[in-house]
Amino acid sequence: MARLQPTPLTLTLAAAFSLSSVQAEELNTTPAAGQTQLSADELSGQMEVEIKARGNVVVRRDDQTLKADWLEYYQAKNRARAGDHFTLTQAGSRVSGTLIDYDLANRTGTAEQPDFAAAEGLRSFRGDGERAEFLGKGKYRLLQARANTCSPDDDSWYIKASSIDLDYGENVGTARNARLEFQGVPILYTPWIDFPLDGGRKSGVLAPILKTGSNGTEFSLPYYWNIAPNYDATLTPGYNDKRGAMFGAEFRYLQPDYQGEIATEQLPDDQEANRSRYAWRAKHSQNLGHGVDFGYNANYVSDDDYFDDFGNRQSIASNVNLVREAWLGYGTEWDSGTFNARLKAQRYQTLQDPAAPVDEPYARLPQLTANANQDLGAGLSANLQAELTRFTHPSKQQGNRLVSYPSVTWSLDQSWGYIRPKLGVHYTRYSLDALDNEPARDVTRTLPIFSTDAGLYFDRPATLFGSSYTQTLEPRLYYLNIPSKQQKDLTNVDSSENSIDFAQLFNENRFSGSDRINSADQLTAALSTRFLDDKSGIEQLRLSAGQVFYFSKDDLTLSGTTTARSSQSSDLLFSAGGQLTPSWRIDSLYQHNQQLAKTEQYNLQLFYTPTPGKTASIRYRYDRSTDVGNADGTLGPLRQVDVAGQWPLARKWYAVARYNYSLQDKKALEQLAGVEYNDGCWTARLVGQRYVSDSNTTKNAVYLQLELKDLGGIGSNPVDTLRLAIPGYSKINDIRQ
Numbered sequence: 001m002a003r004l005q006p007t008p009l010t011l012t013l014a015a016a017f018s019l020s021s022v023q024a025e026e027l028n029t030t031p032a033a034g035q036t037q038l039s040a041d042e043l044s045g046q047m048e049v050e051i052k053a054r055g056n057v058v059v060r061r062d063d064q065t066l067k068a069d070w071l072e073y074y075q076a077k078n079r080a081r082a083g084d085h086f087t088l089t090q091a092g093s094r095v096s097g098t099l100i101d102y103d104l105a106n107r108t109g110t111a112e113q114p115d116f117a118a119a120e121g122l123r124s125f126r127g128d129g130e131r132a133e134f135l136g137k138g139k140y141r142l143l144q145a146r147a148n149t150c151s152p153d154d155d156s157w158y159i160k161a162s163s164i165d166l167d168y169g170e171n172v173g174t175a176r177n178a179r180l181e182f183q184g185v186p187i188l189y190t191p192w193i194d195f196p197l198d199g200g201r202k203s204g205v206l207a208p209i210l211k212t213g214s215n216g217t218e219f220s221l222p223y224y225w226n227i228a229p230n231y232d233a234t235l236t237p238g239y240n241d242k243r244g245a246m247f248g249a250e251f252r253y254l255q256p257d258y259q260g261e262i263a264t265e266q267l268p269d270d271q272e273a274n275r276s277r278y279a280w281r282a283k284h285s286q287n288l289g290h291g292v293d294f295g296y297n298a299n300y301v302s303d304d305d306y307f308d309d310f311g312n313r314q315s316i317a318s319n320v321n322l323v324r325e326a327w328l329g330y331g332t333e334w335d336s337g338t339f340n341a342r343l344k345a346q347r348y349q350t351l352q353d354p355a356a357p358v359d360e361p362y363a364r365l366p367q368l369t370a371n372a373n374q375d376l377g378a379g380l381s382a383n384l385q386a387e388l389t390r391f392t393h394p395s396k397q398q399g400n401r402l403v404s405y406p407s408v409t410w411s412l413d414q415s416w417g418y419i420r421p422k423l424g425v426h427y428t429r430y431s432l433d434a435l436d437n438e439p440a441r442d443v444t445r446t447l448p449i450f451s452t453d454a455g456l457y458f459d460r461p462a463t464l465f466g467s468s469y470t471q472t473l474e475p476r477l478y479y480l481n482i483p484s485k486q487q488k489d490l491t492n493v494d495s496s497e498n499s500i501d502f503a504q505l506f507n508e509n510r511f512s513g514s515d516r517i518n519s520a521d522q523l524t525a526a527l528s529t530r531f532l533d534d535k536s537g538i539e540q541l542r543l544s545a546g547q548v549f550y551f552s553k554d555d556l557t558l559s560g561t562t563t564a565r566s567s568q569s570s571d572l573l574f575s576a577g578g579q580l581t582p583s584w585r586i587d588s589l590y591q592h593n594q595q596l597a598k599t600e601q602y603n604l605q606l607f608y609t610p611t612p613g614k615t616a617s618i619r620y621r622y623d624r625s626t627d628v629g630n631a632d633g634t635l636g637p638l639r640q641v642d643v644a645g646q647w648p649l650a651r652k653w654y655a656v657a658r659y660n661y662s663l664q665d666k667k668a669l670e671q672l673a674g675v676e677y678n679d680g681c682w683t684a685r686l687v688g689q690r691y692v693s694d695s696n697t698t699k700n701a702v703y704l705q706l707e708l709k710d711l712g713g714i715g716s717n718p719v720d721t722l723r724l725a726i727p728g729y730s731k732i733n734d735i736r737q
Contacts (some may be wrong), residue, residue, distance in 0.1 A: 032039055035102060036061045038073065048620060050074055057082065061104045068100075078105035093118060093140065093168065095132060102134060109134045115164075115714055116142060117152075118197065119394070121302045121613045124149045124710065125173070126198060127164060138168035147175075149710040150681035155710055157182045157682055161192075172196040182682070182706065187714075195711075201226045207712040209238070213689075213701035215309060216242030230547050243309075244271045258286035261294075265310070277309075278302045304351045308693055311723065312701060322349040336375035347392075353694050361393040362493045379411045383424075387514065391493045399432035401493060403514045417456035424449045426517060430490055443489050447517055449508060450481045462531065469531045469540060476526045478506045484519035484552065488560035492516065497558050498576075500601075502526070505546045516560065521552035531578070541578040567595045575581035600624050607727055613654060613735040615728035616645035617618075639663040641674040644672075644726040652678050654732055656687065658725040667692075672725050674703070674718065676730040683707040687718040707733065 041055030051073045059066040059073070059080065066089075068082035083099040090107075094117045102109035114132035119124040127147025135141060141163055148158040161178035173195050188208075196202035206222040220238025227233060236248035250263040260283050267277040279302070285295035299322040301307070307319045307558040325346035332339050347363035367389040374382045387403040407424025427448045434440040455476040462471035495513035498504050505524045507519050526546030533540050548570035555565045572594060577587040590602040601623040608613040619642040626638040644658040658672040674687030687703040703718035722729050 009369070033062060034105075036075075036078070040071070045073075051111050059104070060436065064088065064104060066100075066102070077103070079103050079109075086302070091138070091168075092473060093138070093166070095140070097132065107134055107137045114142065116140065117149070124151070126150070126152065127158075129164070140166045141303070142166070142732050148681070149708075154681050156679060161302045166197060170199060171196055171200060172202065173197050201232065206234075207714045208644075209716060210704070210714075211716040214699040215701075218246070219244070220248070226308070242272050243267060243277075244269055255678045257289070258284065260284035272498065273309075274486070279306055279310075291332045293329045293331075294327070300324065300349055301351070307351070308697070316437065320351055320358060322351070324349065337373055339370070339372045341358055341368070341370040348567075355694065355696055360393070362393050362396070364389050365392055366390060381409050381411070383409065389493070391491075397432055397435040397491050399491065401514070402429040403427070414456070419452065419454040419456070421452040422450070428490070428514060432491060445487060445490060445517075447482055448479075448486060450478045452479045453506065453510060454478075464531055467492060468534045470534060472530045472532070473529075474528045474530070476506075476524075476528070478524040478526075480508060480520040480522055480524075482517060482520040484556070484562055485552035487516055487556065487563055492513055492558070492560070500571070500573070501536045502544060502546060502573060503591060504550060505573065511558070515556060516556060518556045519552065519554045519562065522548050522550045524548045527586070539578050541580065542576065544575040545574075546573050565713060569594065571600050584608055598624065609728040612730040613732060614647055615726065615730070616647065617727045618643050637664065640669070647727050648724075649675070654678070656722055656726060656729070670725070672721075677730050683733050685718055687722065689721065
């Protein structure tokens with residue numbers, strides 16, 4: 001750009017009309033508010049009539065910058081005409097075109113052949129049209145226009161409309177007579193649509209959802225209602241070709257002290273089942289102040305088959321007992337202790353599979369729990385766990401249960417290790433109602449519990465595969481003593497036997513809940529070693545072995561009867577795991593029955609994830625204690641293999657797959673395969689799934705989704721399904737190409 005020397009004419013104009021004409025190199029200074037600043041290779045004009053500029057024209061006023069090949073400026077009107085090519089930039093937008101007629105003060109005017117783009121830092125949004133109208137600060141209208149959120153020169157999809165209004169004051173865009181074109185093919189039409197310009201929430205129609213599979217083909221069109229910054233609702237009318245019209249609704253709310261949601265799905269007339277079908281759910285949690293909180297979680301469906309008919313594999317597996325509960329809690333703390341109490345009412349809706357019925361859990365109407373601890377100094381602490389429950393059931397014995405478990409623990413923790421003896425008394429009292437031939441009665445159980453947990457910590461520098469590590473050696477002993485006592489007279493309200501793993505070796509009770517407490521005179525011995533990377537601190541490898549040694553022959557079953565142990569030691573447990581390399585991770589558990597010289601269970605999980613979008617895993621599980629049906633009708637141990645992965649096939653293309661196979665009954669439990677394509681501004685996914693929904697039924701599902709950048713997905717979204725099926729799965733939109 002040529003250096004411009006101010007002429008007497010331009011200086012006079014600047015003084016008379018607040019027009020600042022400066023050297024081109026000096027335009028980095030900001031003009032005063034309401035002042036127009038002009039620079040060009042050539043300036044000419046007549047005072048109070050017209051100023052003409054040519055060559056590298058730059059005009060600034062407030063947050064506006066207009067650049068053009070030539071400009072005619074009518075200062076009395078603050079009006080500018082510019083071409084042959086112009087670019088107008090202001091907060092929120094950039095407009096380029098061939099000709100502009102523009103009022104710099106009022107920010108109104110028109111432009112021909114405009115190209116529009118959001119300013120840097122805002123949501124990526126660009127477009128073009130035949131004509132643009134400037135309607136005031138931050139307001140534009142594009143006529144016979146098209147727009148998308150892709151990078152420049154990417155027109156893989158766009159919204160084409162007779163007019164597109166953009167209001168950056170309200171952050172709202174509105175398109176009229178709009179159609180969505182993908183690769184030049186129209187796929188959706190709407191007479192009117194609005195959308196947020198900043199990526200925020202905005203009321204309006206969301207992308208349609210299309211599902212297909214064994215449950216039928218279902219089309220729905222959600223409408224999102226942005227009621228307020230802390231309230232919203234989604235209304236979803238739909239149609240299933242097998243079952244008829246459907247309707248869903250969800251309302252969410254959020255306040256500083258409370259939050260929650262209410263949702264429903266409704267089928268007024270299920271054409272296949274010939275009845276009304278529905279589902280409800282509601283959640284609420286609230287801080288009432290002064291340590292008091294309140295909440296509820298309620299779920300209900302019209303029938304046992306609801307999730308089989310309308311859910312997916314995950315909802316079928318996780319919704320057997322639908323909880324309905326409400327609670328009121330209180331918590332406080334002081335310098336050396338805490339106290340928490342909760343009053344809860346809880347019951348379940350149990351969904352039954354006639355081929356595999358399950359027991360309905362007891363209801364707690366109500367249950368009061370309390371927990372307190374107090375630091376006594378010198379490493380001593382006192383603890384209390386207490387519970388008072390009214391348990392009810394439509395067909396089992398009902399009653400009240402009181403549990404009190406005070407204990408004292410002494411902790412000596414040092415850099416070299418620790419020792420933590422604990423002494424407590426577990427008291428339980430049942431007041432049982434009469435049932436059939438069983439009279440009402442009171443039953444109590446009092447058990448002293450003593451345990452000592454002790455461990456040592458050794459470490460040394462080590463070298464593994466040429467890298468420096470810190471290797472630890474961590475022996476641990478855990479002694480537990482609980483007197484043996486028959487408990488068959490105690491109603492089993494909520495106890496079950498825990499699965500065996502390393503954590504269970506160091507638990508007081510191998511049963512969950514309070515109705516069953518195992519007898520014990522035993523010592524757990526375990527040894528672990530870890531390799532910690534000196535640079536990152538990552539646990540590269542962990543090896544552990546542990547076993548329980550019994551000094552008493554008494555044992556307790558889940559039914560509450562005592563039996564004689566068949567061995568003086570438990571099964572031997574081995575575990576190996578860790579992040580072997582940045583790409584490889586392993587996790588495994590092996591349980592060996594020394595008395596029978598047999599493997600009780602083992603599982604092996606190996607994961608390979610070198611980069612996002614590249615992941616493969618193989619998992620194998622064997623459990624001799626779990627009898628399942630073989631293909632020939634006999635019972636056998638559980639044996640399953642699970643292979644899954646996500647892998648790039650070519651640039652932008654990814655394959656996804658999972659195969660979960662039951663070896664003992666020779667059939668697949670889940671098969672999943674699909675492809676994904678990421679073009680940057682759009683993503684496509686096609687996934688097929690076949691899975692066992694119950695003991696006699698196998699179902700299919702097909703997911704087909706087109707996801708447009710910043711606009712959402714059209715079709716059915718398989719991402720949640722893929723994340724559950726494939727460990728380490730990455731959403732390909734988030735992967736840097």
